[in-house]
Amino acid sequence: MNYWLMKSEPDVFSFQDLKKRPGKKEPWNGVRNYQARNFMRDEMQPGDLIFFYHSSCPIPGIAGIAKVASAPYPDETQFDKKSEYFDPKATEEKPRWFLVDVAYEQDINFISLEELKAHSELATMRLLQRGNRLSILPVTAQEFKYIMKLGK
Numbered sequence: 763m764n765y766w767l768m769k770s771e772p773d774v775f776s777f778q779d780l781k782k783r784p785g786k787k788e789p790w791n792g793v794r795n796y797q798a799r800n801f802m803r804d805e806m807q808p809g810d811l812i813f814f815y816h817s818s819c820p821i822p823g824i825a826g827i828a829k830v831a832s833a834p835y836p837d838e839t840q841f842d843k844k845s846e847y848f849d850p851k852a853t854e855e856k857p858r859w860f861l862v863d864v865a866y867e868q869d870i871n872f873i874s875l876e877e878l879k880a881h882s883e884l885a886t887m888r889l890l891q892r893g894n895r896l897s898i899l900p901v902t903a904q905e906f907k908y909i910m911k912l913g914k
Contacts, residue, residue: 765901777825786866798898803860823874831865870913
């Protein structure tokens with residue numbers, strides 16, 4: 763099993779929004795960074811656990827736990843000319859962008875970015891490294907277990 767952190771701006775799509783979706787599941791569409799895409803396309807597996815992270819907000823942090831709920835498949839927004847995520851270079855035969863479905867797994871106590879930074883056990887976590895602005899990041903099993911204890 764792999765562990766991930768996936769960022770979303772809560773005013774666009776929050777952890778609470780995920781909980782309200784039918785089946786508590788949503789396609790993680792609109793990713794237009796190749797490394798983040800590659801994580802979804804090449805490494806994520808159904809059942810992998812995810813920290814759902816609220817970013818670009820007054821208090822960023824981990825808002826809940828989700829899981830990967832599908833195998834990767836082409837992101838349909840790349841083909842929609844009306845979508846802000848339309849990609850004119852993408853074709854049905856050769857899609858450029860992929861996604862996975864993400865499903866609600868469980869609530870935890872909110873853990874702010876500042877709280878994460880305060881724990882030396884997390885000093886090497888990719889989220890906390892300078893310049894790491896990817897919307898999807900791998901998390902080690904040790905980091906995941908430690909953060910889960912913080913969120914209890």
